[in-house]
Amino acid sequence: MKITDFRVEKYQQIMDRPLGDSNGPSGDDLINSSILWINTDEGISGQAPMGNDYVENLFQLIEGKDPREIFTHWKNMIDFVFKAGDEGEAHGALSAIDIALWDLKSKIYGEPLWKTLGSDDPKCKIYASDIGYNLSDQELFDFFDGMAEKGVDSGKVKIGISTEDDVRRIGVVHEALSKASKRPKIMVDSNEYWSVKYAIQTISKIEEKFDIFWAEEPVRRWDYKGLRLVSENIKAAVSTGENLNNVGDFYSLISNQAADILNVSTYQSGVTGLKQISNIAYAFELPVTTMNCIGNYNAQIASAIPNHVMMEVVDPGREQAYSKWNDNIEDGFLHLDDTPGLGLIVDENKLKKLQSAKINRKAKAPWGRRKGAGLYIKGFAKGEVKWK
Ligand SMILES: [Mg+2]
Numbered sequence: 404m405k406i407t408d409f410r411v412e413k414y415q416q417i418m419d420r421p422l423g424d425s426n427g428p429s430g431d432d433l434i435n436s437s438i439l440w441i442n443t444d445e446g447i448s449g450q451a452p453m454g455n456d457y458v459e460n461l462f463q464l465i466e467g468k469d470p471r472e473i474f475t476h477w478k479n480m481i482d483f484v485f486k487a488g489d490e491g492e493a494h495g496a497l498s499a500i501d502i503a504l505w506d507l508k509s510k511i512y513g514e515p516l517w518k519t520l521g522s523d524d525p526k527c528k529i530y531a532s533d534i535g536y537n538l539s540d541q542e543l544f545d546f547f548d549g550m551a552e553k554g555v556d557s558g559k560v561k562i563g564i565s566t567e568d569d570v571r572r573i574g575v576v577h578e579a580l581s582k583a584s585k586r587p588k589i590m591v592d593s594n595e596y597w598s599v600k601y602a603i604q605t606i607s608k609i610e611e612k613f614d615i616f617w618a619e620e621p622v623r624r625w626d627y628k629g630l631r632l633v634s635e636n637i638k639a640a641v642s643t644g645e646n647l648n649n650v651g652d653f654y655s656l657i658s659n660q661a662a663d664i665l666n667v668s669t670y671q672s673g674v675t676g677l678k679q680i681s682n683i684a685y686a687f688e689l690p691v692t693t694m695n696c697i698g699n700y701n702a703q704i705a706s707a708i709p710n711h712v713m714m715e716v717v718d719p720g721r722e723q724a725y726s727k728w729n730d731n732i733e734d735g736f737l738h739l740d741d742t743p744g745l746g747l748i749v750d751e752n753k754l755k756k757l758q759s760a761k762i763n764r765k766a767k768a769p770w771g772r773r774k775g776a777g778l779y780i781k782g783f784a785k786g787e788v789k790w791k
Contacts, residue, residue, distance in 0.1 A: 405468065406441060413436070426773040428773070431767040434766050451745075457495065461483060501673025520707035522707035526706065527713075529713055529714050529736065530557035531717075533547070536562075555580070562592070602629075624644075634663055653665065657687055663689070688710075
């Protein structure tokens with residue numbers, strides 16, 4: 404079997420609700436999306452729910468090659484981007500190709516990815532995540548209440564700009580999840596908004612009222628000394644890693660005991676990269692959690708990671724180009740089925756419709772950093788959030 408060609412389709416979609424965090428608290432319901440296809444001479448294709456123009460530069464490394472030799476393809480791509488780095492567009496393309504190759508490999512075997520990766524357990528514990536700094540207290544409650552109805556007993560809430568509001572909103576999430584458990588697990592995510600001292604002060608204040616399971620990205624992603632200081636001065640575990648690119652980027656965090664939990668995904672150099680980071684974490688007895696993604700396909704990989712704790716589920720309605728995706732949540736677990744590959748099936752008609760829709764504005768994502776981040780500046784700007 405040989406790889407013959409590829410295609411990338413880009414589109415925009417208006418989600419069911421806006422997403423927002425401390426760097427973009429007003430949120431946005433418009434996102435840019437794309438799908439990569441890698442085709443073979445035997446008519447089987449692999450897909451990834453991402454991809455960009457840089458795929459063309461990397462495709463020469465896999466064209467005419469056997470798609471099953473994924474590790475070699477991954478290593479060749481990593482070596483190709485050596486000087487400029489596994490960063491930005493190149494990084495996105497590399498991750499997308501690796502994901503599509505794993506999807507393809509599973510489809511060649513006619514089995515779901517969790518099985519190809521060696522798991523016998525087609526389910527994954529999940530936690531609910533609002534990514535909804537823009538949501539009113541009632542909307543926040545309704546989201547977590549809906550997840551608690553499905554047995555989800557853990558939730559992560561976006562915080563960072565106003566401690567008073569943040570404590571109240573954590574209470575809202577706690578109350579909603581109490582339907583699923585007497586002691587729901589609460590996580591907070593401030594998306595690198597704080598300085599080290601501010602992080603310690605703020606989380607300590609929150610911990611006067613609530614037990615926090617983990618505090619995510621309390622300070623900058625590369626500040627291993629700062630992350631360790633935060634960890635040593637709060638009760639909650641410190642989780643970080645989602646904005647690092649590959650296993651090498653985790654070296655300073657792990658070797659300096661700067662993080663208690665690593666937050667990882669296939670965006671860290673594909674399925675191959677995610678497995679590498681999880682393996683090194685396993686050696687250090689560090690738990691990993693997986694990030695949210697279109698179609699929840701990270702669950703396929705998570706089910707084959709022994710030190711995996713739970714996966715983030717947001718479900719804001721990003722699967723409009725698909726006729727099938729991984730959405731069976733029961734008893735707090737995402738249950739995977741036997742669909743070959745990532746568990747996603749693209750609907751070409753839906754995709755065409757999305758591509759021809761006229762949306763006369765640009766998506767704000769990827770969000771930039773909010774003015775005031777890293778400084779001791781509190782409070783929202785006028786009109787920034789429209790809570791009632
Ligand atoms: Mg996060």
